[in-house]
Amino acid sequence: MQSYLDKALIEYSKSKVYPFHMPGHKRIQTGLSDPYSVDITEIDGFDDLHHESGILLEAEKRAAELYGTDRCFYLVNGSTCGILAAVRAAVNKGDRVIVARNSHKAVYHALELNELDPVYIYPRINERGIQGQVESRQIEQALKENRESRAVIITSPTYEGVVSDIRSISEICHSYNIPLIVDEAHGAHFGFGGGFPENAAKLGADAVIMSLHKTLPSFTQTALLHLTSDRISEDKAAEALDIFETSSPSYILMAGMDACIRQLTKEADKLFGAYRKRLDDFYRRTENLSHIHVIRRDDWSNTEAYDIDDGKVLIDTQGNISGKKLYDILRDKYLLQMEMVSGNFVLAMTSVMDTDEGFGRLAEALADIDASISEERYREDLRKSNCDTIYRNNIRKLQIHEAVRKDSEHIALKDAADRTSAGYVYLYPPGIPLLVPGEVIGRDTIDDIYDRIGQGMDVRGIVKGNKSGDYSIYAVADF
Numbered sequence: 060m061q062s063y064l065d066k067a068l069i070e071y072s073k074s075k076v077y078p079f080h081m082p083g084h085k086r087i088q089t090g091l092s093d094p095y096s097v098d099i100t101e102i103d104g105f106d107d108l109h110h111e112s113g114i115l116l117e118a119e120k121r122a123a124e125l126y127g128t129d130r131c132f133y134l135v136n137g138s139t140c141g142i143l144a145a146v147r148a149a150v151n152k153g154d155r156v157i158v159a160r161n162s163h164k165a166v167y168h169a170l171e172l173n174e175l176d177p178v179y180i181y182p183r184i185n186e187r188g189i190q191g192q193v194e195s196r197q198i199e200q201a202l203k204e205n206r207e208s209r210a211v212i213i214t215s216p217t218y219e220g221v222v223s224d225i226r227s228i229s230e231i232c233h234s235y236n237i238p239l240i241v242d243e244a245h246g247a248h249f250g251f252g253g254g255f256p257e258n259a260a261k262l263g264a265d266a267v268i269m270s271l272h273k274t275l276p277s278f279t280q281t282a283l284l285h286l287t288s289d290r291i292s293e294d295k296a297a298e299a300l301d302i303f304e305t306s307s308p309s310y311i312l313m314a315g316m317d318a319c320i321r322q323l324t325k326e327a328d329k330l331f332g333a334y335r336k337r338l339d340d341f342y343r344r345t346e347n348l349s350h351i352h353v354i355r356r357d358d359w360s361n362t363e364a365y366d367i368d369d370g371k372v373l374i375d376t377q378g379n380i381s382g383k384k385l386y387d388i389l390r391d392k393y394l395l396q397m398e399m400v401s402g403n404f405v406l407a408m409t410s411v412m413d414t415d416e417g418f419g420r421l422a423e424a425l426a427d428i429d430a431s432i433s434e435e436r437y438r439e440d441l442r443k444s445n446c447d448t449i450y451r452n453n454i455r456k457l458q459i460h461e462a463v464r465k466d467s468e469h470i471a472l473k474d475a476a477d478r479t480s481a482g483y484v485y486l487y488p489p490g491i492p493l494l495v496p497g498e499v500i501g502r503d504t505i506d507d508i509y510d511r512i513g514q515g516m517d518v519r520g521i522v523k524g525n526k527s528g529d530y531s532i533y534a535v536a537d538f
């Protein structure tokens with residue numbers, strides 16, 4: 060039977076599956092109804108995103124005002140194009156930059172395209188296998204040792220909701236007169252109260268990139284790039300967006316963004332107040348589980364996280380069931396689609412659009428599963444995942460741009476130790492590379508990759524052989 064995307068989506072929309080994943084509108088219609096009736100191009104009266112002077116500039120100004128920034132660019136190619144543009148605008152080719160190693164692949168692509176020389180900061184990974192904050196002392200140390208650095212690039216919040224001390228980090232960057240670029244793709248809902256952290260733009264970051272679609276009621280692909288100082292030139296950012304963003308931006312997406320910004324301007328207090336009540340209620344209902352554990356604010360130490368976004372619901376299996384099994388049970392038995400699974404935990408993404416019914420269904424499902432684990436109904440052969448393996452401190456032999464332009468070959472993964480990676484290898488989600496081009500492929504990393512495959516994770520950048528069934532990896536050619 061053939062399946063067709065349009066029909067499959069309509070079918071899916073009629074199902075009872077509840078979305079604990081992006082986009083943040085949770086498939087609840089807030090404005091636009093028939094997409095065909097409002098899908099246009101740059102006709103008279105509707106401005107041009109790449110040369111905005113009318114209705115789109117006004118919309119961007121409203122977004123800048125809402126977030127308290129100097130300049131806001133609408134993005135329709137996600138935070139990805141905002142990250143590429145911000146980095147290009149902030150640096151010159153070949154510059155040294157300080158980069159958190161837990162960055163999304165978009166940041167690595169920016170390093171590659173600008174032929175940058177990154178010095179990595181390694182956020183500590185906690186005993187649950189979750190990456191922690193970037194500490195301000197790490198940035199200070201890196202800048203002291205690399206005075207020629209031209210920018211600092213970090214992610215806050217992380218995919219799992221860990222927030223770094225942006226105020227202190229930006230003060231340190233500014234004392235060296237360089238910009239701080241914050242990938243705040245998961246933090247567009249910050250700064251509106253409800254007990255959520257303040258927005259990085261208000262805390263001194265010079266460029267902040269946020270995906271509206273991840274945590275707010277806005278269409279997939281919609282995002283914002285904010286500039287807050289003249290450490291990054293507005294003209295250069297616009298020039299870079301001309302390269303990285305489509306020349307046919309969708310008016311449906313942009314109209315959805317304007318509606319989202321308007322909704323927040325009018326109703327943020329009400330929306331975030333109600334959201335906080337639902338979240339608190341959910342955390343109360345799930346505090347006494349025996350075998351699985353819903354991670355809460357007090358589980359984090361001050362060194363692990365400066366602050367957290369508890370709208371990211373992290374469910375720790377505590378080794379009593381695999382993350383993958385919990386994820387599958389939630390989807391197949393309870394019709395609850397989660398955002399992400401890792402070895403020992405599952406991530407549910409929530410937003411102001413989640414309902415009492417949704418939170419209630421998740422709380423009940425977790426109680427039910429917890430009881431079933433007591434009765435040993437979900438017994439499985441468990442290998443507790445090695446938690447330290449999101450990435451390792453790999454040796455770098457070549458810069459990224461050098462490695463990707465060398466001759467390369469596919470070699471068997473099991474035989475790849477000590478070779479230099481020619482490609483990115485990462486789990487998706489979250490898209491943080493285990494291996495970056497130019498890094499030496501360690502035996503430990505190969506073991507990590509096999510472990511992740513064994514856990515049923517989606518490892519990208521390796522290829523499964525048809526005949527051997529084993530995997531191969533892309534390495535810089537050895538001849």
Ligand SMILES: Cc1ncc(COP(=O)(O)O)c(C=O)c1O
Pocket residue numbers: 136137138139140163165214217218242244245270280282489490
């Ligand atoms: C931390 C982080 N940064 C950037 C991105 C890219 O965002 P987008 O998908 O909006 O391009 C993602 C996507 O998941 C992400 O998790």
